[in-house]
Amino acid sequence: MKIKNICCIGAGYVGGPTMSVLAQKNPDIKITVVDINQDRINSWNDENLNDLPIYEPGLKEIVNEARDRNLFFHTDVEKAIDEADMIFISVNTPTKTYGKGKGMAADLKYVELCARQIAKVAKSDKIVVEKSTLPVRTAQAIKNILDNTGSGVKFQILSNPEFLAEGTAIQDLLHPDRVLIGGEESPEGKEAIDALVEIYATWIPKEKILTTNVWSSELSKLVANAFLAQRVSSINAISELCEVTGADVNEVSRAIGMDSRIGPKFLKSSVGFGGSCFQKDILNLVYIAKTYGLHEVADYWEQVIIMNDHQKRRFADNIVSTLYNTVSGKKITFLGWAFKKDTNDTRESAAIYVADALMNEQAEITVYDPKVSEERIYEDLDYLGTRSPEENRKLLKVVKEPYEACNESHAIAILTEWDEFKEYDWQKIYDSVIKPAFIFDGRKLLNPKEIKEIGFEYYAIGS
Numbered sequence: 111m112k113i114k115n116i117c118c119i120g121a122g123y124v125g126g127p128t129m130s131v132l133a134q135k136n137p138d139i140k141i142t143v144v145d146i147n148q149d150r151i152n153s154w155n156d157e158n159l160n161d162l163p164i165y166e167p168g169l170k171e172i173v174n175e176a177r178d179r180n181l182f183f184h185t186d187v188e189k190a191i192d193e194a195d196m197i198f199i200s201v202n203t204p205t206k207t208y209g210k211g212k213g214m215a216a217d218l219k220y221v222e223l224c225a226r227q228i229a230k231v232a233k234s235d236k237i238v239v240e241k242s243t244l245p246v247r248t249a250q251a252i253k254n255i256l257d258n259t260g261s262g263v264k265f266q267i268l269s270n271p272e273f274l275a276e277g278t279a280i281q282d283l284l285h286p287d288r289v290l291i292g293g294e295e296s297p298e299g300k301e302a303i304d305a306l307v308e309i310y311a312t313w314i315p316k317e318k319i320l321t322t323n324v325w326s327s328e329l330s331k332l333v334a335n336a337f338l339a340q341r342v343s344s345i346n347a348i349s350e351l352c353e354v355t356g357a358d359v360n361e362v363s364r365a366i367g368m369d370s371r372i373g374p375k376f377l378k379s380s381v382g383f384g385g386s387c388f389q390k391d392i393l394n395l396v397y398i399a400k401t402y403g404l405h406e407v408a409d410y411w412e413q414v415i416i417m418n419d420h421q422k423r424r425f426a427d428n429i430v431s432t433l434y435n436t437v438s439g440k441k442i443t444f445l446g447w448a449f450k451k452d453t454n455d456t457r458e459s460a461a462i463y464v465a466d467a468l469m470n471e472q473a474e475i476t477v478y479d480p481k482v483s484e485e486r487i488y489e490d491l492d493y494l495g496t497r498s499p500e501e502n503r504k505l506l507k508v509v510k511e512p513y514e515a516c517n518e519s520h521a522i523a524i525l526t527e528w529d530e531f532k533e534y535d536w537q538k539i540y541d542s543v544i545k546p547a548f549i550f551d552g553r554k555l556l557n558p559k560e561i562k563e564i565g566f567e568y569y570a571i572g573s
């Protein structure tokens with residue numbers, strides 16, 4: 111079966127970049143990305159490619175090539191569903207904030223809405239692809255909804271989880287370690303899997319395209335994120351031990367990472383992992399384990415989250431105790447708000463929680479981030495609901511210039527590993543801050559020797 115027309119529901123961090131690369135590599139397939147968020151769609155269609163809603167290195171060049179050729183962004187979800195042979199569901203699946211499974215289970219209301227809309231609109235057979243990260247066995251629920259339309263339309267459900275990392279999304283999409291496609295073990299299921307394999311095979315070697323049953327594919331995505339986050343929490347646990355024993359966590363990471371059984375990646379100690387996926391997906395895994403009565407399994411994975419929360423909290427506590435046990439009324443400069451470099455995504459960023467803890471101590475925070483808007487930063491804080499929006503705006507200011515952000519500061523905290531922070535004139539910054547001059551490096555980004563020689567009191571995680 112040759113696919114000619116694809117619809118992707120959800121123009122977010124996954125739907126936008128993924129479909130842009132799919133369109134670039136398959137110029138003969140028409141790809142329409144739809145979203146209910148009109149502003150987001152307007153930004154995807156913006157003439158000025160610097161105003162795309164998502165910042166990812168390399169994305170604007172690909173959008174520029176494919177947009178209005180075979181890649182389209184709009185809000186007419188029903189029309190796009192009707193015309194498509196294959197429909198990707200790339201909507202958000204956040205942690206539930208209400209009812210059963212609150213704070214743990216994935217909220218599948220957006221996915222269910224998509225399934226119902228597909229069921230309502232479809233007049234011809236469709237392949238529906240789960241691109242969103244979903245709990246194992248969700249495909250069954252989608253299938254039940256689709257198969258009960260009474261319209262006679264046949265649906266095949268595939269699971270095709272996305273493994274891209276924000277900040278390197280385009281490179282990850284162009285050169286993935288693997289593509290995973292789960293489908294039904296029937297002739298129709300096999301045909302649907304083959305149709306999706308052909309789309310990826312236009313640029314990815316076939317041996318990197320794995321096909322499995324649907325449940326293995328759904329579960330593998332949650333497990334991949336759990337294993338990655340587990341490595342971060344493991345090295346972060348060791349960072350605390352390093353601080354009290356005189357070992358240096360960078361040296362430990364290097365020593366263990368050279369063991370080929372362990373490997374060097376994801377062994378960088380930090381103020382804690384953030385992002386929209388790790389925490390949500392592990393909580394989801396924990397919830398699934400609990401619902402099957404597997405309490406030891408659930409407790410084991412929950413510890414990854416507990417360690418991560420501890421790491422953020424102790425970073426904030428260290429700032430307070432080092433600044434003579436009070437930060438009340440003191441200006442503390444945050445360099446970075448995004449959850450990692452090269453993205454404007456701030457979901458679950460460690461910066462939010464460190465700021466919140468320091469604001470509870472009445473610190474006055476000034477934030478500089480090269481890509482995150484002021485509006486986004488206030489939204490993040492308001493969402494926590496710790497204090498009123500007015501108080502958040504009173505205690506935290508956002509500035510667009512790093513030297514101004516640092517001027518007359520009692521302490522500088524590095525929350526995101528943006529490369530540009532390494533290039534700053536740190537002597538100039540030292541001259542402008544209140545002495546003693548403190549830097550709390552949550553990313554082990556700066557050169558400790560150089561920074562200390564300038565005169566800073568320098569604290570880095572894990573040493």
Ligand SMILES: NC(=O)c1ccc[n+]([C@@H]2O[C@H](COP(=O)([O-])OP(=O)(O)OC[C@H]3O[C@@H](n4cnc5c(N)ncnc54)[C@H](O)[C@@H]3O)[C@@H](O)[C@H]2O)c1
Nearest residue numbers: 120121122123124145146147200201202203220242243272
């Ligand atoms: N962000 C990542 O790095 C990443 C990586 C791999 C997988 N994932 C998974 O991919 C999924 C999407 O994540 P994201 O970061 O792109 O989310 P996102 O919030 O950036 O984008 C989701 C989009 O879906 C739209 N949407 C919701 N319901 C809709 C509906 N009924 N019709 C049309 N549009 C609708 C929203 O308006 C939003 O723009 C999640 O399940 C996530 O876990 C994310």
